[in-house]
Amino acid sequence: MTKDTQLTKYASEKLDSEPLDESDDQQKVHALTDEELEEERKLVRKLDLRILPIACLLYLFAYLDRSNLGNARLQGLPEDVLGGDPTGHLFDWVVSVFYFSYILCQIPATITSKLFQPRIWMACAAIGWGVASTLMVRLSVASCAVPAANFAQSTAFNFEGLVVCRLLIGVFEAGFGPAIPLYFSLFYTKAEMGLRMAYWFGFAAVAGAFGGLIAFGIQHAETSLRHWKLLFIVEGIPPIFLGIATLYVLPNRPESTSIFNDRERKIAIARMNRATRGDVGATVNKEHIYLAFRDWRIYVGGVIYFGLNCALASISAFLPTIIATFGYTNASAQLLTVPPYAVAAVVLISFSKASDLKQSRGIFMAIACSISGIGYLILLFAQHSVRARYFATFCITSGTYTTIGITIAWFAHNLGSETKKATGIPMFMAIGQCGSILGSHIFPKSEGPHYTRGFAVSCSLAFLAALCSVILSISYRVENARRDQLYGKVVPDEPVDTQELADKAPNFRYVP
Numbered sequence: 001m002t003k004d005t006q007l008t009k010y011a012s013e014k015l016d017s018e019p020l021d022e023s024d025d026q027q028k029v030h031a032l033t034d035e036e037l038e039e040e041r042k043l044v045r046k047l048d049l050r051i052l053p054i055a056c057l058l059y060l061f062a063y064l065d066r067s068n069l070g071n072a073r074l075q076g077l078p079e080d081v082l083g084g085d086p087t088g089h090l091f092d093w094v095v096s097v098f099y100f101s102y103i104l105c106q107i108p109a110t111i112t113s114k115l116f117q118p119r120i121w122m123a124c125a126a127i128g129w130g131v132a133s134t135l136m137v138r139l140s141v142a143s144c145a146v147p148a149a150n151f152a153q154s155t156a157f158n159f160e161g162l163v164v165c166r167l168l169i170g171v172f173e174a175g176f177g178p179a180i181p182l183y184f185s186l187f188y189t190k191a192e193m194g195l196r197m198a199y200w201f202g203f204a205a206v207a208g209a210f211g212g213l214i215a216f217g218i219q220h221a222e223t224s225l226r227h228w229k230l231l232f233i234v235e236g237i238p239p240i241f242l243g244i245a246t247l248y249v250l251p252n253r254p255e256s257t258s259i260f261n262d263r264e265r266k267i268a269i270a271r272m273n274r275a276t277r278g279d280v281g282a283t284v285n286k287e288h289i290y291l292a293f294r295d296w297r298i299y300v301g302g303v304i305y306f307g308l309n310c311a312l313a314s315i316s317a318f319l320p321t322i323i324a325t326f327g328y329t330n331a332s333a334q335l336l337t338v339p340p341y342a343v344a345a346v347v348l349i350s351f352s353k354a355s356d357l358k359q360s361r362g363i364f365m366a367i368a369c370s371i372s373g374i375g376y377l378i379l380l381f382a383q384h385s386v387r388a389r390y391f392a393t394f395c396i397t398s399g400t401y402t403t404i405g406i407t408i409a410w411f412a413h414n415l416g417s418e419t420k421k422a423t424g425i426p427m428f429m430a431i432g433q434c435g436s437i438l439g440s441h442i443f444p445k446s447e448g449p450h451y452t453r454g455f456a457v458s459c460s461l462a463f464l465a466a467l468c469s470v471i472l473s474i475s476y477r478v479e480n481a482r483r484d485q486l487y488g489k490v491v492p493d494e495p496v497d498t499q500e501l502a503d504k505a506p507n508f509r510y511v512p
Contacts, residue, residue, distance in 0.1 A: 043267055047187050047251075050259060052196065054242065054249050055180060056203045058126050061239040062173050063207035064214075065133040068235055069095050070320050071215035072228035074330040080226060082159055088445030094162050095313070096440035101170030103433045106426035109175040110182065111289065114422050115282045118183050118253065121175065123246040128172030130239030136165045136232045178426035181412040185421060186253055189274050189493070190413040190511055191356055194406060198352030201405035204312075205348060205397065208341030211235070212320070215334040276416060276508070277498040285419040288502050292415070292423035297472060301411055304365070304468045305432025307461030308407070311372060311400045313439030314454060319393065325449030326386045336390070344397035351402045352409065360512055361410040362473020365403045369466035372399025376459030383450055396458075403465065414476065414510045416503030435461070476510040483509065 032040070069077070069091070078085040085091050113121045180200060181193075188196050214234060218227050251257040254268035292298060319340070324333040347368075355364045375395025382388035408425070415424040442454035487506045490496075496507045503510070 039263070039267060040271070043264055043271075044188075044192065046259075046264075048196075050249065050251055051184075051187065052199055054246055055184075056200055058122065058176065058239065058242055058246065059180070059200055060203040060207050060210065061235065061242065062126075062129060062176060063204045064211050064235040065129055065169055065239065066098055066173060067207065068211055068215075068231055071211055071334060072231055074320050074324065074334065075215070075219060075227040075231060077228040080228070081162060086445070090159055092441045092444065094159070094166060096437045097163050098166040098170040099313070099433050099436040099440070101167045102174045102436075103170075103430045105171050105174035106178050106430045106433070107423060110178040110422045110426040111284060111419070113175060113179045113182070114284055114418065117256075118179075119247055119250040121179065122183075122250055123243045125172050125176040125179075126239045126243030126246060128243075129169045129176070130236055130243060132165050132168035132172060133232060133236035133239070135168070136162060136236070174426075178429050179422075181408050181425050182418065182421050185412045185418075186272055187251075187268065189271055191359065193412050194352040194356035194361070194409040195349070197409040197412065198349045198405045201401070201408060202345045202348050204404075205341045205345040205401045208315070208319075208344075208397070209338040212334050212337035212341070215320075216331060219331045219334060273495045274493045276413070276496055283419075284422070285417065285499070288417050288419035289423045291502050291504070292420045292427060295415075295420075295424065297414075297475065298411070298424045298428050299431065300468050300472055301407065301428035302431025304369075304407060304465040304472075305404070305428050306435035307369075307458075307465035308400055308404050308435070309432045310435035310439035310442075310461050311396060311458045312404065313436035314443055314458060315397060315400065319397075321443070321445075321448070322451065323390070323393065325451075326389060340393045340397040343394050344401040347398040348402045348405050352405055355406055355409075360473070361406050362469045362476070362512055365406050365410075365469035366466040366473075368399045368402040368406070369462050369469060370399070371395050372403070373459050373462035373466065375399065376455050376462060379455045380452065380459065399462065403469075410511065414503060416498040416501075416505065416508055420502040473512045476512040480509050480512065483507075 073091060078088075078091055082090040082094075181197065184193060184196055184200070215231060218231050218234065221227065221230065223230060251259045254260070254265060254272050257265075260268060319337050320330075320333045323336050324330055326333075328336060351364050351368060355361050358364075372395060375392040378388055378392035378395070382392070407428075411425055411428060412421060415421045439458070442457050443451050447453060483506060484490075490507050490509060494507070496505055498505050498508060501508075
């Protein structure tokens, strides 16, 4: 058994989806034989090859399309579209308006996603944001050697046009990002979720590095087309084709997908019901929606996510500008954004794998948040050392991306039922995305090159997120101990009927 997959040694005696109750005779589990372990390993490899590549590529371009304004800013977008924008306020609004529609649509979109086949839902979302991103540019036949019909047409040559396109990107991405953790939880166990979410969310860091490389290449391209326009086209068209591919590649739910044979389907359904209880078919439990809105831990998770997304939004939109204040040219600043993102991806995967092995999330999150906070302290107090300030960008990206990835994996199990996950995950994400709006406004051009206010706010929120992570971790440990005392210790990974009480079921145990 490899550490990478962390396959559990327990499974349900019945590998079908018949209803569970709280009686002991229906909750028994047995150790998997070597043959059964190998069957699971093969199934997990099959799922990884089928799900991870398309999901990660979709997120790569989703993140590129929402964050490429930071690179476009150095390629002349404010001068061409925003009248020069001497204060930087118009650019801040173009960045932040994405989050308004993204926040408002997350909860209804994720709940609604349970009523549709996942492959169709994800495909429509990808095609939608790809078209909206491409609409940020208008090409005439004279400006390009290929027919203009090959590209989306638009009138986004003013502030209002950019705002509309950004709002549309937010609407479609709201149906994708929060739905992915719910989708992954259908196929992966809690011992596998951390690393898989790290692979997926790690592509946000890859997008930062990849986006810097693309921007650097485009910056040196000899073309009659403005560089920022070419950037939007290059990063906007691939999601449309990926969306079409999603229709044919991404599996539907375990009980209905056509990629499984009968034996694989039984194993997959048993895994889906391990330490929790999966739904059957397209259903929504209204009571669990109300349970999510009454769960205080989701709001604390929102506070954590608020601080992280304040940093994330400012990193993606302003990192090239911040690095440019170190004394580098715009082209060099684009290229120098690559290493911090690359290191962040490595740190994210390392921390997530460790949290899977230890089955503990909060402590790793607190450490990562503290690393980010230290990075901001360096930027605040080492204002005359270019090397120290550049090192600080590594701390900020590594700490921020790592904590977000682990947070998503944390709530993907700890909310218990599918409907509560479909409500709770976008809830804390929506609260957190309000931090993105804040992050888009605390680095105005007029406060450069030191950006004292922006760094101070981000630093405070990073350490607040660390404190909240510790509080949540302690609360989960205390609640697990209380249930052990009241109901007795549970067999690891036994099926738990969460259909009525979600995570409040007596035999449900949280990952702390």
